[in-house]
Amino acid sequence: MSKLTAEDIEKRLLSLPEWDYYDDAIHAEFEFENFKDCFSAMSRIAFECEALNHHPDWSNVYNVLNISLTTHSAHGVTEKDFKLAKAIEAIVVPEDED
Numbered sequence: 892m893s894k895l896t897a898e899d900i901e902k903r904l905l906s907l908p909e910w911d912y913y914d915d916a917i918h919a920e921f922e923f924e925n926f927k928d929c930f931s932a933m934s935r936i937a938f939e940c941e942a943l944n945h946h947p948d949w950s951n952v953y954n955v956l957n958i959s960l961t962t963h964s965a966h967g968v969t970e971k972d973f974k975l976a977k978a979i980e981a982i983v984v985p986e987d988e989d
């Protein structure tokens with residue numbers, strides 16, 4: 892999978908307002924009510940990562956989750972990172988139920 896250009900990345904980030912691009916990766920920070928909610932989201936994200944065979948660089952401190960997505964084999968950001976970012980958004984920011 893080939894590395895996207897900075898221009899392509901910035902364009903795609905318009906639909907991912909929580910995410911920023913720097914250091915050859917896209918990054919987001921999510922804050923939850925407490926550790927339990929944070930770790931629960933991490934567990935659900937982990938299943939998506941396995942399904943997509945694509946894995947984040949991430950860290951957690953109590954209720955805060957920091958995620959960086961990059962494609963190690965491409966030394967930069969690829970479509971795979973955006974696919975995973977969208978899946979993460981669907982987990983951490985559930986749509987309002989009517």
Ligand SMILES: C[C@H](O)[C@H](O)[C@H]1CNC2=NC(N)=NC(=O)C2=N1
Nearest residue numbers: 944945946947961962963964965
């Ligand atoms: C063998 C396996 O497909 C690779 O190691 C995958 C797994 N997960 C990965 N995750 C990420 N973020 N980058 C990779 O290049 C990558 N490679």
